[in-house]
Amino acid sequence: MWQAIFDRILSDFITRGTLRIRYPDGSEREYGDGTSPAAQISLHEAALLPRMVKNPEMAFGEGYMDGSLSIDEGGLENAMRIAIRSAAANPLPVVQRIQMRAEYLMRPLIQRNSVPLSKRNVAHHYDLSDDFYRLMLDPDMQYSCAYFQTPDMTLEQAQKAKKDHIARKLCLEPGMRVLDIGCGWGGLALTLAQKHGVRVTGLTLSENQHRTANQRIQAAGLHKQIQIRLLDYREVEDQFDRIVSVGMLEHVGAPQFQTYFDRISDLLHPEGVALIHSIGRNGPATNQSPWLSKYIFPGGYVPSLTELVGPVSRTGMWFLDIESLRLHYAKTLRCWRDRFEHNLDQVRAMYDDRFIRMWRFYLTACILVFEERDQTVFQLQLGHKRDAVPLTRDYLYQSPQPMRDAAE
Template sequence: MKGGDMWEPVFDTMIRRLIQTGHLQITYPDGRTQSYGDGSGPPVLLILHDPKILRALCLTPELALGEGYMNRQITIKNDALGDLLRLVLRNRRPDAFPFWIRILDRARFAFRNLVQRNTAHSAKSNVAHHYDISDDLYRLFLDDDMQYSCAYFADDGMSLNDAQSAKKSHIAQKLLLSPGQQVLDIGCGWGGMALTLARDYGVKVTGVTLSENQLETARTRVTQAGLSDRVTIRLMDYRDLTGPFDRIVSVGMLEHVGVPHYRDYFDKISALLAPDGVALIHTIGRCGPPIAHSPWIHKYIFPGGYVPSMSELVPALERSGLWTCDIEVWRLHYAKTLRHWRNRFDAQIDQVRALYDDRFVRMWRYYLTVCIMAFEEQQQAVFQFQLSHQRDAVPLTRDYLYSGHIPRLHHAAQ
């Protein structure tokens, strides 16, 4: 019996238990097509080209599906990857998988502290894996300001450029900026937020990144904008910073901190923030209990990364001594952002192929699509934490965010 053949009955049983609603068709390597589900909705046709992929799908289905797609061991009719992932996620239940898969999931969750131990050395290496591949790739699908984080769609029909501008404006409002203030941008990316705050609000910004590519691009942009007197970009770990800063902003960086370091992170925010300062932390988060990180995302996209649940962040926040002045949850904004990115990526696919091989292109498309599904079909959202040392360092209502007027604050007696 061939290796693939011996795993076929196991795979067939697993998929039959998993897909209860919808219509999935699978063409096996021998050419036979089998249907799964209750037949409702349009069929999604999954084609398995290599018998070896059956064993991998039975042992580590999440990792194997991504790798199979990357390596063309798996294809989907009309390349309907999103339809396949949506069908699987809507049917996903822990009891649908064999016991060994559930054991592996529990083991990954139990040992996440070891996997996510981001020392200064490993943190820089992990950042380089994703951000130091080529700025040319990111320029093909990001907005004009190269914002690589969730946009804010205040109006459903907004363009990506406008929605990213709205995100920066919303964050600036929450920071309650005044000209001349010292602002720290932790994980400053290609410098877009730092440039916007310095240019439009008259503050002085120190941005830090661990990416060599981002450092070079951000510094070039600062010089070209004529803002060298107001924006400084450094290649350094946030843990090595000294303060104080009047304002701290961190967008899309907490996802790279890791569970073992949340206490260190918020303690450092507390230590760096001036007594009357305000911090705004923007991060992807889970609106549900913690789960193990995706093994495919960890291996190919964000090594050392993790999407935290609120319950994992709050204990570290409570112990930091900071006031949590406001928590805002953005639902579906990142799904919209990712759809813009994937559409722009697909529109520039020839240019992407000129930079990378077919496996990389399929890997990146799988990454963008699986992230869309995480925000549309799972408990994934974006959290914004507004923090301060003083309970009245920010207005007592959110009215100021929408009136365009920042009220004068009357601090309580200390």
């Protein structure tokens, strides 16, 4: 019964590309319009079929992870691209639409993200082995969208360009106090202190990142200039000339957006500048992927720009500039996935095959939502005063004059 239902759903739904399915009983069916991309999938267990009917996104991801589903031809990226393009061209099945609506109504509960829950959610992802992340990231451990000023840039060059672009938007002067919310392994804090002579307070909820960032700061001899605190942004009581937050807003959750921007407003000096760098959605508010929420980023949510305008406006701050980086993150993710696959033997020495398939699925899905769907990266430049930064963008594209070069 479930195979017949699934077959009927795919016959109506897959209209872009060519998808061949080998069912558990050995039968095969082809769906789509016969064009590229093409892929072949084998379903190895009959128990997977009802799950694919009821919640296809979750079942596909979990089936790939646990091996009850395999990609025989065309690769995972082609299989996912066919599904994404078909979803864009056709209405979703009724069952899935009802489920998505229910999940949307549950957002306040799913994304409540209290201080203790936020720390637990961060630990789930960021407290994996630092050695694992080193296999995938650039040496500075930048785990956010790079900035490819030219198409032939390496990942290292593009991540340096990202930090320089952010520094220009912050309009830094030596001696300024900078708050880095979600400072990761301390790379941006080190760059800002070394190149621009500012004092940085970094915040993280990850035990691993806190430890590694402090080790890097001690090694650089900058412990008097940089302080990394294991602290939630809601617990800070101080004021700063500049605030920067890179890749952290995605962990705040929609119910906390007003709290987040209220804290930015309260912590920012009256003449200060804040730069918020976040994955965003070029479309209306929707749900986070249930697979991504369960396995990769619990409590996470990618906001639409419309969801951010209201909370920022209610603080009284100005949008000094809004930039959409669009395909830069797809290029960044491809670099990470290439390095992940290149270092697979070392990854396998740390984690099992299920983990490897989970991360391959995560990286591939993220590439495709930037290339095929509505995700981008927003940089929001905010301030209390409308003239807190120059009135044209010329200053962003002049050669910076840092205090001294950083040790790259």
